[in-house]
Amino acid sequence: xxxxxxxxxxxxxxxxxRLRRHRLNLDITQQDLAxxxxxxRSLVQRIERGHPCTLDGWLRVLRVLGVLxxxxxxxxDPGISPLQLARLQDRERQRATGSxxxxxxxx
Numbered sequence: 614x615x616x617x618x619x620x621x622x623x624x625x626x627x628x629x630x631r632l633r634r635h636r637l638n639l640d641i642t643q644q645d646l647a648x649x650x651x652x653x654r655s656l657v658q659r660i661e662r663g664h665p666c667t668l669d670g671w672l673r674v675l676r677v678l679g680v681l682x683x684x685x686x687x688x689x690d691p692g693i694s695p696l697q698l699a700r701l702q703d704r705e706r707q708r709a710t711g712s713x714x715x716x717x718x719x720x
Contacts (some may be wrong), residue, residue, distance in 0.1 A: 627663070629663040650676070652673055655668065
C-alpha cells in the first residue's frame with residue numbers, strides 16, 4: 614500500500630483499521646483496551662474509525678497492544694550523518710596547549 618499517495622484522513626483510516634484488526638486478533642474489547650491504556654473508550658473508537666486524536670493516546674494504545682516497539686521500524690534512528698561526524702571530529706581537541714596548570718611552572 615502506498616501511504617504517501619493517500620490523504621491524511623485516508624492514512625488515519627487505514628491505521629485505525631489495522632489497529633482494530635490487531636485488537637480483534639488479540640481478542641481484546643475496546644473497553645478492556647481503553648481501561649488498560651488509561652484512556653476513554655471513545656478514544657479507542659476514534660482511533661479505529663480513523664479520526665484525528667492525540668499522539669499520546671495512540672502511544673498508550675500501542676503499548677497495551679504490544680506493538681509500540683514497531684515504531685522503531687516506522688521511524689528508525691537516523692544516527693549521525695558522515696558530514697555531522699566529520700564536523701564533530703574537527704572540533705575535537707588535537708593537541709595540548711599547556712595553558713592549564715601553569716601555576717606550578719617556574720618562570
